Amino acid sequence: MTDKTIIRFEGVKQQYDRSTVLNRVSFEIERGKFYTLLGPSGCGKTTILRLIAGFIQPTEGNIYFNGKVINNVPADKRQVNTVFQDYALFPHLNVFENVAFGLRIKKLKNAVIADKVKEALRFVNLEGYEDREITEMSGGQRQRVAIARAIVNEPEVLLLDEPLSALDLKLRTEMQYELRELQRRLGITFVFVTHDQEEALAMSDEIFVLNEGDIQQSGTPTDIYDEPINRFVADFIGESNIVPGRMIADFRAEFAGKQFDCVDQGFSPNEPVEIMIRPEDLEITEPEQGNLEIKVDSQLFRGVHYEISGYDKAGNEWLVHSTKKAVVGSSIGLRFDPEAIHVMRFGETEEEFDKRLEAYSDPAQAGAAGDGR
Numbered sequence: 001m002t003d004k005t006i007i008r009f010e011g012v013k014q015q016y017d018r019s020t021v022l023n024r025v026s027f028e029i030e031r032g033k034f035y036t037l038l039g040p041s042g043c044g045k046t047t048i049l050r051l052i053a054g055f056i057q058p059t060e061g062n063i064y065f066n067g068k069v070i071n072n073v074p075a076d077k078r079q080v081n082t083v084f085q086d087y088a089l090f091p092h093l094n095v096f097e098n099v100a101f102g103l104r105i106k107k108l109k110n111a112v113i114a115d116k117v118k119e120a121l122r123f124v125n126l127e128g129y130e131d132r133e134i135t136e137m138s139g140g141q142r143q144r145v146a147i148a149r150a151i152v153n154e155p156e157v158l159l160l161d162e163p164l165s166a167l168d169l170k171l172r173t174e175m176q177y178e179l180r181e182l183q184r185r186l187g188i189t190f191v192f193v194t195h196d197q198e199e200a201l202a203m204s205d206e207i208f209v210l211n212e213g214d215i216q217q218s219g220t221p222t223d224i225y226d227e228p229i230n231r232f233v234a235d236f237i238g239e240s241n242i243v244p245g246r247m248i249a250d251f252r253a254e255f256a257g258k259q260f261d262c263v264d265q266g267f268s269p270n271e272p273v274e275i276m277i278r279p280e281d282l283e284i285t286e287p288e289q290g291n292l293e294i295k296v297d298s299q300l301f302r303g304v305h306y307e308i309s310g311y312d313k314a315g316n317e318w319l320v321h322s323t324k325k326a327v328v329g330s331s332i333g334l335r336f337d338p339e340a341i342h343v344m345r346f347g348e349t350e351e352e353f354d355k356r357l358e359a360y361s362d363p364a365q366a367g368a369a370g371d372g373r
């Protein structure tokens with residue numbers, strides 16, 4: 001834990017009745033960054049937000065805020081505010097009173113409330129909308145009112161539970177920029193929840209990828225995209241080719257019936273692994289000039305690129321993103337660099353995975369094999 005840490009979960013387990021929805025989760029959140037909890041529906045994202053907000057208490061483990069255990073601190077005593085998925089605005093109150101609600105409960109003076117509400121509305125570009133009825137506001141504007149209502153309390157952490165999922169695509173993209181910009185201007189910590197991987201990649205400093213009550217992997221968007229820890233993360237974040245293989249030795253992998261140079265090390269000889277290559281890392285060549293040959297099965301035009309799929313001689317399917325066209329039924333070659341081959345070990349924990357990757361960039365840890373390519 002560093003002095004930048006604002007929230008820490010230590011072995012936090014959450015059970016409802018008898019079913020476990022979080023399995024002893026541990027993580028740290030640093031001050032002033034944009035975090036995203038990403039995962040499919042039901043994986044425990046909202047549960048983590050509810051634990052941070054204090055709406056529920058953990059079955060096991062500890063939650064720290066600024067270094068102190070807050071397991072039993074009530075929600076209204078935490079420096080945290082939540083923007084809910086359905087906004088939860090008061091339809092019978094106008095914009096001003098919706099934003100002022102929490103300040104009125106705190107019994108602040110009217111003049112102070114007026115200043116703070118004005119400032120919050122300015123932050124979300126709703127200056128001058130004070131007297132509007134909520135029912136007269138569009139979806140995007142209601143979203144902004146909900147955010148203003150949360151930031152008017154000057155929380156240290158803002159929790160946002162799928163706040164953009166009800167908006168149409170164009171508005172959603174706009175709001176993604178706005179939220180990111182708002183976080184930078186406010187300088188507070190955002191914990192944002194989404195099941196949309198593109199949204200997570202576009203907005204976050206750090207992403208936690210969740211599945212079935214476990215954090216599978218945490219890291220920057222590029223870390224997670226470039227080096228997914230396992231099949232779940234690779235599949236969930238972007239498109240990927242995953243085929244069975246084995247490690248012959250350090251820097252030598254076998255898959256699709258052939259051997260290839262790669263950049264991975266630290267496996268036992270002949271250890272079975274999964275090989276992942278991103279579709280955009282495959283280059284189309286003449287059949288005999290590639291690392292692999294596939295027979296093209298289908299092709300779709302996707303605007304920026306063609307999406308081509310086909311099968312190699314071992315029967316593995318390969319997806320290719322290319323600006324070059326291919327002919328369905330023909331054979332093409334696929335060329336890729338050793339760096340494009342990503343080797344995933346079965347059942348590896350995040351700690352083991354991070355250690356293995358660190359060794360790649362640290363020759364002292366990697367030993368004599370470090371520059372042996």
Ligand SMILES: Nc1ncnc2c1ncn2[C@@H]1O[C@H](COP(=O)(O)OP(=O)(O)O)[C@@H](O)[C@H]1O
Nearest residue numbers: 016017021039040041042043044045046047048
């Ligand atoms: N109050 C509750 N009682 C029982 N089960 C719940 C309750 N809240 C959530 N769950 C279950 O916990 C799991 C995780 O829920 P949740 O955190 O809301 O997931 P997410 O936000 O990722 O979709 C789900 O299987 C959900 O059905």
Ligand SMILES: [Mg+2]
Nearest residue numbers: 045046047161
């Ligand atoms: Mg949820």
